[in-house]
Amino acid sequence: MTRIKICGLSREEDIACVNMALPDYAGFIVNYPKSKRNITPSRLRLLSSMLDKRIVAVGVFVDEDEALVGQLLNERIIGAAQLHGSEDEDYIRRLRGLVPKGAVIIKAFKIKSKEDILAAGKSSADMVLLDGGAGDGKVFDWTLPKMMDRPYFLAGGLNEENIWQAREALHPWGMDVSSGVETDGRKDGDKICRIVDILRKNR
Numbered sequence: 190m191t192r193i194k195i196c197g198l199s200r201e202e203d204i205a206c207v208n209m210a211l212p213d214y215a216g217f218i219v220n221y222p223k224s225k226r227n228i229t230p231s232r233l234r235l236l237s238s239m240l241d242k243r244i245v246a247v248g249v250f251v252d253e254d255e256a257l258v259g260q261l262l263n264e265r266i267i268g269a270a271q272l273h274g275s276e277d278e279d280y281i282r283r284l285r286g287l288v289p290k291g292a293v294i295i296k297a298f299k300i301k302s303k304e305d306i307l308a309a310g311k312s313s314a315d316m317v318l319l320d321g322g323a324g325d326g327k328v329f330d331w332t333l334p335k336m337m338d339r340p341y342f343l344a345g346g347l348n349e350e351n352i353w354q355a356r357e358a359l360h361p362w363g364m365d366v367s368s369g370v371e372t373d374g375r376k377d378g379d380k381i382c383r384i385v386d387i388l389r390k391n392r
């Protein structure tokens with residue numbers, strides 16, 4: 190079974206779409222105004238409360254103060270925190286000390302070389318996410334994850350056309366999609382349903 194995460198939700202309509210499609214994870218870009226998908230922590234509280242309980246809310250953070258990330262995990266507003274900036278092992282250790290057992294820490298790695306794969310392999314995070322960019326549809330070289338020796342999320346430029354090919358080539362633990370399920374910069378319910386279906390029907 191390949192898990193699927195739909196990332197970058199920001200509107201009530203987006204929640205209605207994922208509640209229909211039922212991906213495993215729903216991602217929210219929190220407190221990062223440079224992103225067009227940015228939402229505030231208070232909006233995160235509202236949107237995550239509207240999520241179907243079968244979907245795990247993931248907060249995506251870029252070099253955020255770990256106190257805020259820890260608070261959102263402790264309050265169970267999110268079930269997992271995805272660290273998408275330059276957070277290091279010290280940051281992960283500090284965050285781990287703030288949160289209950291079971292709170293999942295995901296560290297994202299931008300993959301440009303074999304060294305990036307080796308760094309991801311050594312991360313103390315519960316899960317790693319291999320990405321070509323940060324919500325900008327950039328695909329990276331798919332031959333590189335073949336040397337990964339731990340489960341991972343594959344991200345970066347996935348869409349209806351290539352997600353099955355990527356799954357067959359790499360068999361990742363999970364797959365993460367954002368811009369590939371958007372039309373004119375907004376989440377598209379039909380695309381979300383179709384991409385979830387592709388993985389579900391063939392799992």
Ligand SMILES: O=C(O)c1ccccc1NCC(=O)[C@H](O)[C@H](O)COP(=O)(O)O
Nearest residue numbers: 196224323324325326345346366367368
């Ligand atoms: O989506 C953003 O705007 C974003 C901004 C800053 C850090 C991370 C961001 N997104 C992270 C994600 O998890 C995306 O889903 C992932 O990069 C894949 O995006 P895409 O290539 O567009 O499918």
